Amino acid sequence: MATMKNDVRDLLLPHGKVDEGSIKIAMRVSSLMGLVGWTAIYFAKGPLSLDTGRFFTGWGIGIFSYVVPVYISEISPTSIRGGLTTLNQLLIVLGISFTMLLGIVVSWRGLALHGLRPCAIMLLGLFFIPESPRWLAKVGKFNDLEKSLRRIRGRDADISVEISQIQESLEHSQHMPQAGILDLFQRIYLHSVIVAVGLMAFQQFSGINGIGFYASQIFLEAGNSSPKLGVALYAFIQIPINGMTTGLIDRTGRKPLILGVPSLAFSQGRASTLR
Secondary structure (H helix, E strand, O other), X not given: OHHHHHHHHXXXXXXXXXXXXXXXXXXXXXXXXXXXXXHHHHOOOOHHHHHHHHHHHHHHHHHHHHHHHHHHHHHOOHHHHHHXXXXXXXXXXXXXXXXXXXXXXXXXXXXXXXXXXXXXXXXXXXXXXXXXXXXXXXXXXXXXXXXXXXXXXXXXXOOHHHHHHHHXXXXXXXXXXXXXXXXXXXXXXHXXXXXXXXXXXXXXXXXXXXXXHOHHHHHHHOOOOOHHHHHHHHHHHHHXXXXXXXXXXXXXXXXXXXXXXXXXXXXXXXXXXXX
């Protein structure tokens, strides 16, 4: 799923350069892909239509997972930017947990219908949110840039400093040399690349997605007489843990939180010994 998500994202947004196109347009496309995908799943009569639906929903989720954090960071004040970005992840977990709980009481076609709702709300809601100020500055729409910032910060807010910072940032980025994929393998960048890619790889290969997909079957085979209760508890426990992380990430830093990974290894190792 992660590979498909990234591949499709690059098809729509070459090299991941969101700055080359409007973030709002990308989110509209993503919402439409979600509507098409969930509709195909709901009316599915066989594997082909199911796979088609999964393809389009994966496409939409892939774009959303990339552009939404960018949009949040570009409209957020510096003082709360980190908190708002991590709040996005918390809300994702809330959505996943709610869907898992909903799946206990409704069929998979019912879940597909519920999946249509946020896509439709998002598609309509995009008409009422401002465009990214940074993107407006990049394409030279300075009048719209000022209007966008005033909608976000308030009519009486002093936005002159922020406009200057955006322009300086864009000017600085324009004078930076263009980097290619091979530049990542230079000695000066190699350590950072290994850390970044390694963390992402270990996160994906931890198997947590598989546990979520097969939670009910895992609880059943572990001897749980009520697998639905196990799934409900699994969904609930994610909410306070992610909420705690959201509050700690700007206080303790990222590295101390990563040190909690060994506990995940112990838990999964212990689970693998169950009969």
